[in-house]
Amino acid sequence: MESYTQAQSPFDRADGDVVLLSSDQVKFSCHKITLSIASPFFSDMFSLKQRDDQKDDVITGDGTPVVPVTEDSTVLYNLLLLLYPLPQPKTLLSLNMAASLLEAGRKYDIAVVKERAKTNLMSNIQERPLKVFAIACGLDMDEEARAAAHHLLTMTIESRHQELRHVSVLENVSAGAYCRLLQYLRAEGKVPPDFCFTHHNVPATAKTAASTQVETLLVEYPSHKLSLWSNTDFFHRNPQDVLVRSEDSYMFPAHCLVLSLASTHFAEILESRTIPSQDGSPSIIDLPEKAVVVYDILRCCYGLPPSDDDDADDLFSLIRVAATYRMAHALELLRNLMRPLISSTPLRTYFVSAALGWDDEAQRAALCAAKSGSVYVYVPEMEIALTPVYYRLVQFRRKIFARSFEVATNDVMVRPRYLSTRIHKILAQQPAESSGGNISNWTKYYAARTELDNIMDGTLDSQLSQVRVGS
CATH class of the missing domain: 3.30.710.10 (Potassium Channel Kv1.1; Chain A)
Structure with a gap:
């Protein structure tokens, strides 16, 4: 026989006419009228049960009906505190609690819970923008995700890089959302007005072309x-x-x-x-x-x-x-x-293979994607993969290019986003536009670039064979 625990005051009153039972078996004595006023969900539930004369499971000696809910006792306690005329806590809710209350508030359609949790969520945006972004994406709140992304953009480059290293907070966010965040940051916020973080927005021209093609297929193919x-x-x-x-x-x-x-x-x-x-x-x-x-x-x-x-x-x-x-x-x-x-569509094959545990194919696809430089391009398969899978690929690419630059330029401390002295010298040979396009100068420049490309191709291939995704 299951054992139950009674919730703490004020949800232990004897005059309650319904019990909410949390997922961890804690009984909350509540009042139907309070729940019904605050929540259309509970209002419909109680009115339907009365209309259909439906019987509830009863675990109380006086026959009080019981409604099991999926929330644990901590979330349920904080949710009910917002519904009853009680002194409200002055301290901010934790981000995890705000996220749980937002989800519950939307599930039960409780406006006061949604507003309070949203306020708590957004008040953390300066301190933990990446966590706010993750929660917003998980709850399909694009406006809040955009605000968090914008705050990341206003941070100094060093602070932003530090924040983006906390990738663990994105463990339940799709790789697609993470890709769009990186695209937004790389574009310095200069994205189309209909750019979304929580889902991929197909351009209007592409939609028209795709719709025409689909309509044709629906008419001709099925039969x-x-x-x-x-x-x-x-x-x-x-x-x-x-x-x-x-x-x-x-x-x-x-x-x-x-x-x-x-x-x-x-x-x-x-x-x-x-x-x-x-x-x-x-x-x-x-x-x-x-x-x-x-x-x-x-x-x-x-x-x-x-x-x-x-x-x-x-x-x-x-x-x-x-x-x-x-x-x-x-x-x-x-x-x-x-x-x-794998060689023609490495990024798509990488995400599919990683999702299905096809390690050999995922490794080969990662090698091809890293060499082609296509890791920042969006593909639909990102929506079925989580951010850590994508993050490992991005880090993998950075690692092999760091090693390749190191070998190619004999510069031990070269970072992937910078060019070594030797590369600077080669690029400096590019003739200025005002030089009249002297053929001799351009020939020297392209010869130098070709030499660099050949060096990089060789070192990149050698480093690709030595580095594995996630290593």
Whole structure:
């Protein structure tokens, strides 16, 4: 039998008519009228229970209804303090508590909690801007994330670098948000008006082009894919016993046994989400993907490669879906198909490989990305990876370039963001624009640059073979 603890005063009163039970089994004696006035969520809950005559679990001797909540007792205590007419604490809440209250305030739609927690959050922006940025991104608060990023921009370069080293506070922030923060700082805040930190904003021109392409695909592809799949020989030899319905309502024939063996997730949804038919026809499984994706998913389930007309975007999308559905055999097939893309799309393959624990592919992709200098370019796969994965790649690139500069210039203390004396001399040979473009001067300059490039290429290759991501 579970044991419960009574909350401290004033949430231990005998006149309470509802008990909120925290996740750590602490009982808070509350009043429905107070909760209902402060929160539309609780107001609807209590009115629905009265209307439906729904019975609550009861653990109190006098039959007081109990409402279990997911918040622990510390968060719940601070939340309730803001609802009741009690003296409010004069000290600021900790950042972690402010974040927890913000999340709870939004969940229960309690305005006073959201406002108080937001005020506490923003009052910490000068002392801990990166932590505020992390919390804002986690709660999809773009305005607050922008304010934190702007404060980082106003700091001295040294102070900013010190703050950015506290990457551990970003451990639950997407690599995409971290990439946008770095882009914002590198651009010194000069970004488009619709620039967002919490999600990637596609430019309007790109949206138009993409929308046109998608509309064409939605009209032409699904019917063609369905026809190809339905006319496969093995459905004539072994009739279907299940239909897979795509998000756009296309029905694909399949076999329960094949789907169950291909995916543990499919095995589960076949048991829990299959809709029995009334007329003896095959049951239906609903999937949230479009027909063009479902077609490739089913091909992988049956041990077939994806469509020949799939491009890199399709392959990366399919890998993410296969991972979601826990399709182990399909993932190995897709892993082999992805390997040739490492040199051409290293950043995308790095994030996918890192997310799935494909260490060899992640290492090779990191090497290619570091050499190509593409680590600061946004790719969609950043949204499924966390900041530490991206941070290790950025540090890896800095490390190998530091070593390469050191070897190439014989300057032991050269930092990656500075050029050695030798490099300064080479760059100083560039003729001024006012020199009339003397051919001899330009020839000397480009010869010097070519020499430097050759030196750097050689040393970079040697350093790439010696350094590993995260080392």
